[in-house]
Amino acid sequence: MEDETPVLEPGQLQRMLASLPTESGVYIMRDRSGAVLYVGKARNLRARVRSYFRRSGDNRPFVRRLGRLLHDIEVVLTPTEKDALVLERRLVQQLHPRFNVDLTDDKNFLSLLIGAGEFPRLVLARRRPRATGEHPAGRWYGPYTSSRQARQLLRLVQQAYGLRTCSDRRLAGRSRPCLLYQMGRCSAPCTGLIDQQEYAERVRQAQRFLRGRRREVLQALEQRMQQAAARLDFEVAARLRDRWQAARKALAQQAIVESNRGDVDVVALASQQEQALALIMQVRDGCLLGVTQLPFNLLQAPATDSLRQLLVQHYSSGADVPGRLLVDRLALVGGEGRHDLEALGLWLEQLRGRRVKVHSSTRGTAGRLLEMARRNAGQALQQRLEVQERGRERLLRLQQRLGLGRLPERIECVDLSTTGGRESVGAVSVLLRGQPRPQLYRHYRIRRSPLDDDLQMMREVVQRRLQRLQAEQKPLPDLLLLDGGRGHLRVVADLLAELGVEVELAAIAKGRARRRRGQQIHDEVYRPGRKNPWLVKAGHEELYLLAQARDEAHRFAIGHHRRLRGRGQLNTTLEQVAGVGPVLRRRLLDHFGSLERMSRATPAELLQVRGISARLAGRLQEFLAQQLVCPPGTGESVDRA
Template identity: 40%
Template sequence: MAPQDVKPPPAPAALAAALPGLPRCAGVYLFKDQAGRVLYVGKATNLRARVSSYVTTPARLCPKTTLLLAQAVRVDYLITATPREALILERNLIKQHTPRFNVRLRDDKNYLCLRLDPREDFPALRFVRRFAPDGALYFGPYTSGGSARETLKVMKQVFGLRTCKDRRPAPRTRPCLEGQMGRCLAPCTGRISREDYRTAVQEAVQFLRGRGRSLLRSLKADMEKAATDLDFERAARLRDRLEAVRHTLERQDMARPTFRDQDVIGVAQDGDHALVLVLLVRGGLVSGSREYYFPDMPAGGDLLGDFLSQYYAEDRLLPDEILLPWTPSDVKLLTEAWREQQGKPVRLWCGGGKSPEPEAASGNETSSPSQRRRLLALARENAQAALRRRQQATRVGDPLLDLKERLGLPAPPRHLECLDISTLQGRQPVGALVVFREGRPDKARYRRFRIREVAGQDDYAMLREVVSRSFGKEGRELPDLLVVDGGKGQLRVVLETLKELGLPEFPVVGLA
């Protein structure tokens, strides 16, 4: 009898065979394909019960989960001591493996925020694009660069905080231009003490946290005390600052009757397409929004829970309150993780069910249920409008569909990569790889390769090196289409290199 290739059993059968070996405890499970690539990472309070739900109720699964099971041939797991540890481990594994069937969020590094480090002798306000757990204070993010710069302008005019890049300002005999214009207290000249500068810093932090009304009362009391003590020079400075703060607050005529920082989540869904919108409310003001589009529903069907787990990762500053359209399944686990991450309770209010109340705020800082419902309705309407815009753009001249038809591809290239080799007059060769997802640049995944193994001008050898280094990494996600800058020769080298790496075939084209 001639030998025959033994094919692996269908995915549900392979997973069912693994069920008896799964423990009944908290942990993380990983679905993998025939090549060992991680397809999906999930968390569970009971690993066996969670994985069994995939194979015992196949009729209830969404199309994307069905596709996941068709490709998965094994399931691995990691046991954790608590469900909260499983949540953190799930985040880390998703970030490490970027599985195809998990929720993916675009990097928000383009959003500006203000950073102030109180450990500096004379803290400065600076623009940064990422929050970091470094002990500094962060304010934002600002979805508009104009609004961020306007905020910084107000902070300089009202409080006089320095914005120079030096961590420790060098001594000067004359103030810089900002100091001469009255937009910096100029601690570098020694004309203000460290204590007085830190008082201005505390007032600025109070203002940025949305406590402007409380700051007005404090400034007024300090001004009256300075006048009583016959310190008229200080009283005049406080009077000017008081008027500047009052003028700034009066311009915010659309302020809501709350000074909380809130994230309001809106979800819109149409078939397999979904969009999650985060409405940013900072200091009672709607300051902007972020959109996250999902052309396919995530495996498992828990879009809101998966989104919250990934969106509020450990490097993101949590607001005082999060408004949700309904109660996610892991609400208790999420609130515990956020409490530990933030160092204090994060208030969660769910529009479709009973909301956990970690600690009720006092005074008039708490939004009423009707105000919260109006914000949720606003977020939902914006999410629905954004989803319609996305779908309309897809229906009217979708370039990915056009590219699919022109190149005869099996599916639209939702994940597109482009490769090029460049030199500077024959020297300093580098390779560049750019990535597009859903027709948009994914700049967080751009890569630049310094050519290490090739001497002289040999484009073919350089291409071989770059392809080997990029696609030779274990678990590397393959694109729907790879575009190579070059003709038939360059294309042949790339195809040969991919074949030598043992990778499954995928479309590759040359652009001469």
Template identity: 35%
Template sequence: MSKELMHKAQKLPAEPGVYLFKDGEGRVLYVGKAACLRQRVKSYFQAHPSPKVEAILRRASELDFVLTGNEVEALILEANLIKRYRPRYNVVLKDDKSYPYIKVTVGEDYPRVLFARRRDDPTARYFGPYTRSGAVYETLRFLRTLFPYRSCSGIVPRPNSRPCLNYHIKRCPGPCTGAVDPEEYRRNIEALCLFLDGRYRQVIRRLQQEMRRAARELAFERAALFRDRLEALELVLKRQRVVAPRAEDLDVVAVARQGDRAQAVVLLVREGRLVGQESLALSAATAEEVELLTEFLKQYYGVIASSFPRQLVLPCFPEEDLTELWRSRSGHEVKVLVPRRGYKKELEELAVKNAWAALNEEVLEAEARTQSLVELAGALGLARVPYRIEGYDVSHLQGVAPVAVMVVFVGGKPHKSSYRRFALIASGHPDDYRALRDTFRRRFTRARQEEEALAQGKLSPSQAKFLPLPDLVLVDGGAGQAGVAREVLDELGFYDLPVFGLAKEEEKLYLPHRAADPIVLPRRSPALHLLQRVRDEAHRFALGFHRRKCERESLRSQLADIEGIGPTRLSALLRAFPSLEVLRAAGVEELARVPGMNRPAAEAVYRYFHEGESNDQADRC
């Protein structure tokens, strides 16, 4: 096959673009970019290739390419394709599809500040990425105390609207009620954006100006509010370490690698202060340190990062010149520095130390997870270590809106892309056994069908949604629930899959239909803690699914009562507005833009949800 690929490489155009090596099943093995495709790809077939190139050519069956206008476009496309396909032989940022951001909808009259995972709004500003969603929520809560903002959707101000709790506890200025001047609100949001950018001196100057303005207008309560915000901000500044003698902005990057694991760390220095650190895991594959650093810089600053410093401090120069890529994304020149002495060298050493610390922590956590799996196999008498564990739970409200879920842990960690939801038919009364029986029959019947399709060549492993099979099945419940699962698995021919039930409170493990002989693991056992995590994750996932289903059923029943809303419009509204709260906050124009809706129907929906509010306010008057 290498000869066919080599023949195709010789016919590639001598233009900039991106090339993709694929295996026989169409999976992307490697993505690369080149200023001249023909010359770059032909170099793969020279004598004595590197081990990495040799591995790629041994597996590759296809060679695709995409032409671009210039090398910068090729760099951007390469980074996006790596993020999309996550090829085996590229350095890939782990979980880069779901890094959280703070989103500020600056295109609106009264901008909102939101948690976001996708940067799909060109009119909004994004800050991040953050590596922990908890850090985003903590930042949002802190920002509400310094710069109260709105987060609700819909058109503001809204007629006859009542302010929410955030307004009453001074966490929102209440633009929905018209209680705040648009210019004043806009200045508040601009200060918030400056804070997120690390421009603390500018924020302090703005707050001081607002305080003096309020004092001149004899609005002493408002002046005291700005004074309190200034004190809170100065307290934040005292806690931040000054690392540069000048008020300059720079990012300090370092990478650490051990085996196939790697960690990148970015220290964020703004106005001479160390304002934050982001630690990102990488799949190192066979990359050397310079290649590892280059690929990280391309993906992080080429696709993911939302802000760019004027200076980038690195341990070594990257393999490729990325300045044009960064200029195209940032709009300004980004200077690359490899310091040999001084405070920037000290910062680089600090970044390296943090990268190794993060990598060692990840390695230790991985070893602990492996040890807990080995201990679990011994405690349960399993034939092999349960690398893949599936947890099941059922949720309903006295038989109403029953649902079931499947969560998956791989190597002791949640594998969320493998989670599955099962909407069940209501029986009119609580029946967990029936719900579990239906769930296991659906899940493992699909697995059997996929096994047959794989054997016949009608399905590739990457297309299978219910394979591979688990090494251990855990049911939230006791011996009865585990027994139902065992019966269905035996019925479908999965005799060797071990099944256990983990009961709440008692924390005992039950074999199917053996309530009198539970397995009791020590309370501090890592194996028990792992099973509890699986059980609790299944419970959390099931409750969330059940709650959303109940909300949708309630919303469906309410919408069906509105004149002019038939089945087609009902389905369109449910797709556009996932909850009653979101639909209630929508304005007439927003409702009218839903496919299939028109203005009279939109006005009918708006009146249905808002006439009650007007009547309530009239009664109170």
């Protein structure tokens, strides 16, 4: 529990505030240890920071906590407020302040990418790819908070425009059309069934479609369909008709919310208790294209600052910037309100390369759009709070069933993966308040334990995990779950006693697939000091939470294990190639990750590895062509997210 006594005396705080400059810039608040508490920007630094400590008293939870922890304030002056906004974003990314909001889960959102080249590729991706390899620089659309929406959009674009989804290697190596062509979802550029000019036109139409210009696309398709019919080219007219119908279907599913068919993002804010949610309605060509939800905690920072920072992170992550941004006036009460809007507009103009109007309104179409966004934000926040409450109830039931001393808000599960003692690894999955947090997952290569001793390997992974958490002063899990049985539980319990660490323990093991009283038994849960395990059956939601944690750890462990096996296979194979030494082997491993990927690489892709000459690339291709098919299980790298 934090000390309630303020670090600074009132006189010290007032002298510090009085010494702040009145120019625009960024302020960095630190605690006694030098750790960064909060980073913010201001048009007038002294006035902005003083607003946190007015004598009238600010009852916001963030301000009360800040007053107890603040020890020092650093400032960085900037020429303009827009420069302060850019610097604020950069410092938040670099310093990870305790109270700043952060879109830490943005990397989990899917986006659509249309690549570059003669026949650009359409793919789903969770991160903006580098402009090399299979993903050259291209157009980025998203992110979409609903993966279902992103996948549906991918299928619609495939049906309407027939853009390929295969890799460049597969494109160059096919001799006949794939199944997607037979299904009407690819135009088969791999076999020359469409020329580059026609494909480029389809790409341009798909890009307009994804930007929301769907009525324009419909009109262009209808005109070309009529022209083809007039030429009596009925086969082309039929294909254009199918694409027109697919595009029309997508348009019919969208609500028309603005009669003047403009492009605008509508931003509203809802708050309840200590939770808040910013909602962005994307309106393109007058139609509601999508909705993005950005939740945050009011304990972290003032709502106005949090909203500004969330918007900057949202648009800098690749989201489409429209010509207008309509912001709920209620979301800008306090802080620097109007000045925040001006700085945000200037920054968005620089990002977009054209003028962006940022404003607020309560009348006409704009007022109706804002009211619609407010209602949706309130509904989304209410649903989120209800989900959180159900999750808390499930955690309470789990605490009661297992007899835990505290609510298991942080559950960590440890699993092992090995094949005959080769490339043995351990993995840790993390569930926070019942939800998986992949960015916190970690994997470990077994170093010290006998590779045929499952219990000692488990002991090693747990020991390294706990020691790392302690060294980094990070919270220990409320419940440490082991993928194993009584033996694993006993070994780790002894380890905790040796380390003097108090952590609740449990183990989960696969049941023997028998039936008892007509119900299938899937898993058994063990606890220290309890003779009989709990049986995970239908209706035991709290115990299924443990199975979820185990499955996540298992998936993550197997993915890392397969990567290592693939790299090991590649390393052994490359030792046989003259001219490829340890340094080049390491570069090839880092670039391709597996023998299968490398065997599919083109000469141009091989030349992207530093130190590979054209002659050596040819030698590598010739050698790999003589190898047998990659052994089962090497596979491609599995993304850890």
